[in-house]
Every structure is written in C-alpha cells, then in structure tokens.
Amino acid sequence: MNDINERHRIRMERKKAIIDKKISEADKHIGIIVVTTGNGKGKSSSGFGMVMRALGHGMKVAVIQFIKGGMSTGEEKFLRRFPDEVSFHAMGEGYTWETQDRERDTAKAAEAWALARRFLADPEIGLVLLDELNIALKYRYLDTAEVIEDLLGRPLMQHVVITGRGAPEELVTAADTVTEMAVVKHAFQAGIAAQQGTEW
Amino acid sequence: MNDINERHRIRMERKKAIIDKKISEADKHIGIIVVTTGNGKGKSSSGFGMVMRALGHGMKVAVIQFIKGGMSTGEEKFLRRFPDEVSFHAMGEGYTWETQDRERDTAKAAEAWALARRFLADPEIGLVLLDELNIALKYRYLDTAEVIEDLLGRPLMQHVVITGRGAPEELVTAADTVTEMAVVKHAFQAGIAAQQGTEW
Numbered sequence A, B: 001m002n003d004i005n006e007r008h009r010i011r012m013e014r015k016k017a018i019i020d021k022k023i024s025e026a027d028k029h030i031g032i033i034v035v036t037t038g039n040g041k042g043k044s045s046s047g048f049g050m051v052m053r054a055l056g057h058g059m060k061v062a063v064i065q066f067i068k069g070g071m072s073t074g075e076e077k078f079l080r081r082f083p084d085e086v087s088f089h090a091m092g093e094g095y096t097w098e099t100q101d102r103e104r105d106t107a108k109a110a111e112a113w114a115l116a117r118r119f120l121a122d123p124e125i126g127l128v129l130l131d132e133l134n135i136a137l138k139y140r141y142l143d144t145a146e147v148i149e150d151l152l153g154r155p156l157m158q159h160v161v162i163t164g165r166g167a168p169e170e171l172v173t174a175a176d177t178v179t180e181m182a183v184v185k186h187a188f189q190a191g192i193a194a195q196q197g198t199e200w
Helices: A003-025 A043-056 A072-079 A102-121 A133-138 A144-150 A169-174 B003-025 B043-056 B074-079 B102-119 B133-138 B144-152 B170-174
Strands: A033-037 A060-065 A086-090 A125-131 A160-162 A177-185 B034-035 B060-065 B087-088 B125-131 B157-165 B177-184
Touching: A033 A043, A033 A169, A043 A072, A043 A125, A043 A160, A043 B043, A043 B074, A060 A072, A060 A102, A072 A086, A072 B043, A086 A144, A102 A125, A102 A133, A102 A144, A102 B003, A125 B102, A133 A160, A144 A169, A160 B060, A177 B034, B003 B102, B034 B043, B034 B133, B034 B170, B043 B060, B043 B074, B043 B125, B043 B157, B060 B074, B087 B102, B102 B125, B102 B133, B102 B144, B133 B144, B133 B157, B144 B170
Parallel strands: A033 A160, A033 A177, A060 A086, A060 A125, A125 A160, B034 B157, B034 B177, B060 B087, B060 B125, B125 B157
Antiparallel strands: A177 B177
C-alpha cells in the first residue's frame, strides 16, 4: 500500500473514533423540529426530501403550504398520487408581494394554522411539513409565541419541518436542527428562468 | 383599511415591480446544474425534494449515491417503488471514515462515475441526482476536471443536482445554482440520534 493510501487510512481511523464517540453519546430518539431558512435555494426542496424519507419508512405525512397555492407545483402533483399516505394542503394564494393584501393574507394564514394544529395533535402523523411558515411569521400574519406553543405540544415522536426565509429568533431557539441556506450563486442571476423540476 | 395594511400594500407593490422585472429578464429555459454544499443539514434532502418535483412533472430521474449504500434509507425504500420512473443506485459502502480504505473507495467511485456517465448521455432522463459526489471529488477519488467535462456535455434540457460537503471551486464555477448550507444548530449536539424520516 502506498503512502497516500496509508495516510488516508490513519486519518480516517481517527475521524471514525471521534464520530463513533459522538454517535454513542447521541442516543435519544424523539420527534424533532427542523427549520430551514436563509435566502439560498433548497429550503422547501429539503422539506420535501424529508417527506420522501418519512414515506419510505412507512410514516404518514401532512403537508401545509402557507404561501404557495396559486399554481400547481411538481411536489403537489406528485404527492397527490398518495392520498392514503399524504395529506396535502396548498393554503396560500402566492407570495405576499403578489397578493398585496395584508388582511386577506392574515386570514388565509389563520385558516392554514387551524388546519396545522389538527395534524400537530394527531399521533398518527409521523411528519408535518409547514412549508413557508417562516414567511407568515416574519410578516406577523401569525403570532410566533402561539405557533411555538402548539409545536411544543405535539406528540412526542412527531417530526416537524418548517421552511422559509426569515425564521424568527424564538423559533430558532425552540427548534432542534436549524440550517441557514446561503446563495453562492443562482441561475436566475444569469437570466435563466425558474425551471420545472428543480424550482417548482 | 388601516395604516399597517396600507403600508404593507405599498411596500409589496414596489417589491412586486422589482421581482416582475427580474422574472421578465430571466427567460432562458435550459437544464441547470444545482450544487448543495456546506456542513448544514439539508443537502441530500433538497436533492430528493427536486427528484420529487421532477417526478411530479412527468420526468424520468436517475439517482446515484456515491457514499451511501451500507444501509437502507427512507429515500431508497420509497424510490424503489417507482422502477419505471426512477433508476436508483446506491453505489457506496458508507462514509470514507467507515471504510478507511482509499483504494477501494476510489475503485467504487470510478464504477459509480461510469454509471453516471450513461445517464448524463441519455436525453430521456430529465434529472440526475449525484448524491455526495462532492465528497468523492474532495478526497480525489475522481478527477474534478473530467467530471465537469462529462457534466457540461450532457443533454441540453437535463438537470443535474450534486450534493455533499466540500464542493470544489471548479465545480462551483461550472454550476448554475449553488447553495451553501450552514449549521445554525443540530439536534445531534443535544444528544439526539439521527432520526428516521428526517436524517435517513
């Protein structure tokens, strides 16, 4: 075996020892709150990837989209194929700069949250995706403290995934895993339109 | 209408004008390269979310996992339900610190890339997910310049999504959309094990 391979082996052996120790210490099994925020691409799509994982493990899933609803997306078309496994609700009417009507957006958000609460009280649902909820909180269409209270009161093993720009600090504090997605570059900047299959 | 609502309407009207202008300028329709990198959670799951979107739009999809393969994941279990729509290949044997064998990892990566090239030459495939490819490039199991040449030679309308920590600079340059995912916090840090449905 040559030098580079041997050095690699030794380095990886050390890395494995560190990671194995961390894994043996992380032994709690419990439903978690995952928040994806920031301006980069990948927030909603990572939520839908977790929906896929949950479905693969035989869980039932609920999806509530707080902003989207004006157009039929790939995720909606796909998930509507599995009505026994996925409860899908696109409750929005487009982004808030499209509607320009704060009272209407607030009423729609309240309606969406009332539905979310039903899933957050149902132990049969293994994962709840609250897509773009952060935007509804950022514009104060919903009260963040009340939302967090409902989240923390959910069934012990239920996962919740919350996406959207501008996650409020209180939600970050309440969450278990939080990722900030930053734009390094975006196809849009080079004049490429939002593409079917990647953006929607 | 009260003040807060009217201010909101005016602000959103201005925002809409800016966004509409950007959208009208972004009119190219073409397959894109999306790269998700960084240490935060959500890289692979955003790739699987884009797989879901593509399937929703009736595209055929190929998935190659360069590192994973040692255990059956939720995404694998789920996607194997659709053999006519998804070609799924878990080609790895676990993370490189698990295998500790550079020659073997290099051979496995070469085998996975040979398969990837077949999909990258097939215009029937609308989206190719190359999960954890960045790790294979970072450890130089594959030659980055050769990989980029194959990526750029793919069919015009085909999307490619590449995930994993440590995306090389040359790949970032070649890509259309790149997101850096940063850890704000992770459940692991609070002693919570990787959870079924969210992490795997």
